[in-house]
Amino acid sequence: MLRTRHTYILFGLMALLSLAGCDMKKNTWFNRKHQALNTKYNVYYNANESFKKGYKRIEEAYAPDYSQVIPVFAVSDPTTKGSGAGDMNKAVEKCEQAIQKRSMQKKPKKDYDKMRDPKYVAFYNQEEFNSYMDEVYMLMGKSKFHANDYLAASATFTYVIKHFSHDTKLVTEANIWKARAMKEMDWIYEADEILKRIEPEELDEKLSNLYNGAMADLLVTQKDYKAALPYLEKAAETEKDRTQRIRFIFVAAQIHQLLGEKDKAFTLYEKVIKANPTYQMSFNAKIRETEVVSDKHSTESLVNRLQKMAKNKNNEDYLDQIYYAIGNIYLAQKDTAQAIENYMLSVEKSTRNGKEKAQTLITLGDLYYERPDYVQAQPCF
Numbered sequence: 001m002l003r004t005r006h007t008y009i010l011f012g013l014m015a016l017l018s019l020a021g022c023d024m025k026k027n028t029w030f031n032r033k034h035q036a037l038n039t040k041y042n043v044y045y046n047a048n049e050s051f052k053k054g055y056k057r058i059e060e061a062y063a064p065d066y067s068q069v070i071p072v073f074a075v076s077d078p079t080t081k082g083s084g085a086g087d088m089n090k091a092v093e094k095c096e097q098a099i100q101k102r103s104m105q106k107k108p109k110k111d112y113d114k115m116r117d118p119k120y121v122a123f124y125n126q127e128e129f130n131s132y133m134d135e136v137y138m139l140m141g142k143s144k145f146h147a148n149d150y151l152a153a154s155a156t157f158t159y160v161i162k163h164f165s166h167d168t169k170l171v172t173e174a175n176i177w178k179a180r181a182m183k184e185m186d187w188i189y190e191a192d193e194i195l196k197r198i199e200p201e202e203l204d205e206k207l208s209n210l211y212n213g214a215m216a217d218l219l220v221t222q223k224d225y226k227a228a229l230p231y232l233e234k235a236a237e238t239e240k241d242r243t244q245r246i247r248f249i250f251v252a253a254q255i256h257q258l259l260g261e262k263d264k265a266f267t268l269y270e271k272v273i274k275a276n277p278t279y280q281m282s283f284n285a286k287i288r289e290t291e292v293v294s295d296k297h298s299t300e301s302l303v304n305r306l307q308k309m310a311k312n313k314n315n316e317d318y319l320d321q322i323y324y325a326i327g328n329i330y331l332a333q334k335d336t337a338q339a340i341e342n343y344m345l346s347v348e349k350s351t352r353n354g355k356e357k358a359q360t361l362i363t364l365g366d367l368y369y370e371r372p373d374y375v376q377a378q379p380c381f
Helices: 002-019 029-061 085-102 118-125 133-146 150-163 168-184 188-196 205-221 225-238 242-258 262-274 279-289 299-311 313-332 336-349 355-370 374-380
Strands: none
Touching: 029 085, 029 133, 085 133, 133 150, 133 168, 150 168, 168 188, 168 205, 188 205, 205 225, 205 242, 225 242, 242 262, 242 279, 262 279, 279 299, 279 313, 299 313, 313 336, 313 355, 336 355
16 A cells, blocks of 8 residues: 555656656756656556566466476477567567667766765766666566567677676676577577676675576586586575476476486475476476385375376376376386386377387386396387
């Protein structure tokens, strides 16, 4: 309620300033405040709303291939390309309007009595006098990035770095986003160089999260999985966006699984499931954790959970994966007869003949081969 009242007061102030009929081209304290308020509560607000709509569309379109390590960020996955472009381009247009109409680059009248004051000199020497214009440029860069226009995004972040150099935190943030844009263009060396030049003391909590996510993303792209883990874990600890936080944890679980660290992977998959993620991510976490299950875990509850999933009509096209997962649990218990029975059910129920069926056949073939029952193993392979 208090927040709403403050908003009305600000809009009232803006209206009064407009009615004053002052020359907005003059760089005065009055005009600077007026332009900043107009920028924040008019053009920037609408641009940010478009950005949020576009970001939501990207998240909704995200449908990665869970059979391999999924992308750290939704925007990196091929399934999301172009999904948020319309809203992101609207955000860019509104930012461009703000720059054209609200930017204040004309110097104020110089006060020679203050020229010995370092703060005044720094103020006088800056290139932009609308205090909210840095936010506009950053939003424009991020909007171009999420519209998959990475070259234009990189150019925008470069502009921020060059023309807002007095704001060290802003420069660091722009550098991290520029590195992410470079990575998306496969300019891996350039992205790596930018991130490695950033010193720990430059990072507050918000920037640390942004940096850790960017480093994790870069290292996962390079398949340097072990090095990526600490960054994923730190990013997950401080990430405020729930969907992104769960994704960090899921990727970390996949990497622990790849590295053969089954107990750690199982714990993280359970953490993902309990966090109530999207249906697809929850489903895949339940399947993947059966690949890392051991006799230490309560396998009976896992089998019951999967059998309930098999009865759900929504999972009719995924029965092959469910029975494959049940087979994994019995295999971990060294009950090979039950494992083989469920793997065979998985093959029988498969409707898509994709990677999932191939994985089941390989697992089944390995079991027959170890017996050794080469006659049964050969057709599986």
